[in-house]
Amino acid sequence: MLNFNGELLKDSTLQLTNENRGFKYGDAIFETIKVVNNKVVFWEDHYFRLMASMRMLRMKIPMKFTLEFLQEEILKTIEESNKTYRVRLNVFRKDGGLYTPKTNEIDYLIEVKELNTTVKETYRIDLYKDFYNYSGLLSTVKTNNRMVNTLASIFAEENDLDNCILLNEKKGVVEVTNGNIFIIKGNIAKTPALSEGCIKGVARKKVIELIEKHPDYTIEETSISPFEVQKADEVFITNAIIGVQPVTNYRKKTFKTELSEKVRKSLQTQMILS
Structure with a gap:
């Protein structure tokens, strides 16, 4: 309709x-x-x-x-x-x-x-490097210009991936094709800062608030290199439809999903109660 x-x-x-x-x-x-x-x-x-x-x-x-x-x-x-x-x-x-x-x-x-969307148990991602999302305030707005996202989604489909990480002109991590990205290393959670060119996601905002309240973790909005993704303990993506999707595989790396699952359940509860 x-x-x-x-x-x-x-x-x-x-x-x-x-x-x-x-x-x-x-x-x-x-x-x-x-x-x-x-x-x-x-x-x-x-x-x-x-x-x-x-x-x-x-x-x-x-x-x-x-x-x-x-x-x-x-x-x-x-x-x-x-x-x-x-x-x-x-x-x-x-x-x-x-x-x-x-x-x-x-x-x-x-x-x-x-809508009949479910969280996937196995979720594989990689970098998309053919074109960049340029950093800056305009990139944080959800305009209809989604060409990089479209090409990255085609790349993911051609390479049997579930998603791709988009980079900016500084070769920093921005987001994935359909949402924001978080990485966990030790007790620090990181997500790209808005100045990196990522969408100002609603689910991103909610997850940042959840992690800020967690006694064992700190959250940083900062620049993230692809190397940091490789070295992370956990990686997950967020959007307003799925909530939180834990990432299990990046190239040859396999991630844990312990914190990702906790955040996913907490956000799901907020979605129900909102």
Whole structure:
């Protein structure tokens, strides 16, 4: 089911013009949101990130775009309330213009699909080195320009991997194709700092808060080299849909998953209670 500017549509009936700016210029941002039993998981975090992204990209935020309004728009797009869904909320500038838009006013599209995602027991990753995610503030925004992620996902599929680590122009670890990455060495947990170019993930934020409260571990937002991934005791990835996915294999290295599993269960509990 689709919701285009408040109008509910079947998937086959949506028509976007050749002047759509998301299509022509990637002039669009999105949030990927999990809905469980009619509950929008971590909705406030998604909402405030969306608002911050729209302001950064100079999109005009409609007066009606309140937290309550958008939540209601998401829920009215869901056909059966007792299921789990992946929701993509896309915002793009209205049609027209070349690089310079005719207007900063926006359209929005909500896409809902039933979700059946499970955590994998074996999860293999490697580096993607053909192209880089460039560090900087713009890279922290979830724009529709996901070409590096797309090419890295194709690389993963061609090499029988579950995911790939993306690097920045300084050869530092940024994230994986569909989420943020954490590494554990001893009692120190590390994740790439936002200045490295990683997405400002909602699940990333929640996991940082969880580890900050853990009596035996400290968290660092910093630069991480691929060599540190190789030497880590544990590695896991996070996103708003799966929560936490422990990584079991990186090249010839096999990781433990003890802390990863604890964090995964704690975050799952937060998702249920949010």
